[in-house]
Amino acid sequence: TQTTRPQRILKAVQKNATKGDPDSVISAIDHYCKHSEWAMNVGDEKGSILDSVVSEVNPSTVLELGTYCGYSAVRIARLLSPGSKLITVEFNPAIAAIAKQIIAYAGIQDKVTLVEGSSGDLIPKMKECFGITSFDFIFLDHWKDRYVPDTKLLEECGLLRKGTVLLADNVICPGAPEYLKYIRNNRRYESRYYPAHLEYTKVEDGLEKSIFLG
Numbered sequence: 001t002q003t004t005r006p007q008r009i010l011k012a013v014q015k016n017a018t019k020g021d022p023d024s025v026i027s028a029i030d031h032y033c034k035h036s037e038w039a040m041n042v043g044d045e046k047g048s049i050l051d052s053v054v055s056e057v058n059p060s061t062v063l064e065l066g067t068y069c070g071y072s073a074v075r076i077a078r079l080l081s082p083g084s085k086l087i088t089v090e091f092n093p094a095i096a097a098i099a100k101q102i103i104a105y106a107g108i109q110d111k112v113t114l115v116e117g118s119s120g121d122l123i124p125k126m127k128e129c130f131g132i133t134s135f136d137f138i139f140l141d142h143w144k145d146r147y148v149p150d151t152k153l154l155e156e157c158g159l160l161r162k163g164t165v166l167l168a169d170n171v172i173c174p175g176a177p178e179y180l181k182y183i184r185n186n187r188r189y190e191s192r193y194y195p196a197h198l199e200y201t202k203v204e205d206g207l208e209k210s211i212f213l214g
């Protein structure tokens with residue numbers, strides 16, 4: 001019977017990466033998606049920008065919206081200091097099951113909590129469920145039309161603090177025009193665009209970094 005793309009990505013990790021070595025997991029996924037089949041991981045070009053922003057912020061609490069196969073969760077968690085936590089939200093249970101295995105294979109499962117469900121339902125429960133007061137860093141990589149409502153929800157739930165950094169993937173392709181309009185015209189945020197390309201392609205894309213000013 002036919003396997004799914006996430007299952008094939010997990011197989012490539014198990015075949016080509018070294019257990020407990022996050023960098024080899026990242027390389028194995030990028031190699032597979034460059035040479036075998038495209039997949040919607042943030043990829044190596046935008047991933048390097050993600051790395052630099054995470055390293056600069058050095059966050060203790062991270063929220064990722066949109067786990068997919070766990071590629072960006074591994075990228076982020078491998079850079080976190082001991083005691084820091086990444087909470088990552090995935091909508092699709094079958095995909096979440098693969099991501100959990102890839103995160104475990106990389107050996108960074110102690111830093112990552114993968115939650116299944118929709119961001120709109122889960123964000124209001126973050127404080128009570130995970131004892132989070134606020135997030136230091138948020139990576140938006142889920143449904144592009146959820147970027148604005150979920151940013152507003154994070155504000156309303158008091159999950160942003162002065163200096164919280166939001167980094168949004170795909171603001172050009174597939175695109176998040178309402179998000180760019182919202183965040184760039186909002187005096188409570190200081191935003192900067194990082195031009196790049198859609199993962200594993202020459203198509204224009206980029207990341208929008210926004211600092212919440214309180």
Ligand SMILES: O=C(NCCCCc1cc2ccncc2s1)c1cc(-c2ccc(F)cc2)cc(O)c1O
Nearest residue numbers: 040066089090091117118119141142143170173174
């Ligand atoms: O849709 C994308 N990513 C979201 C997947 C949706 C997963 C979730 C939705 C949801 C809702 C509520 N709460 C939790 C979640 S988790 C996505 C798509 C492309 C792309 C680009 C060009 C193409 F031709 C075709 C696809 C590239 C990317 O980098 C992406 O991130």
Ligand SMILES: [Mg+2]
Nearest residue numbers: 042141169170
């Ligand atoms: Mg993306």
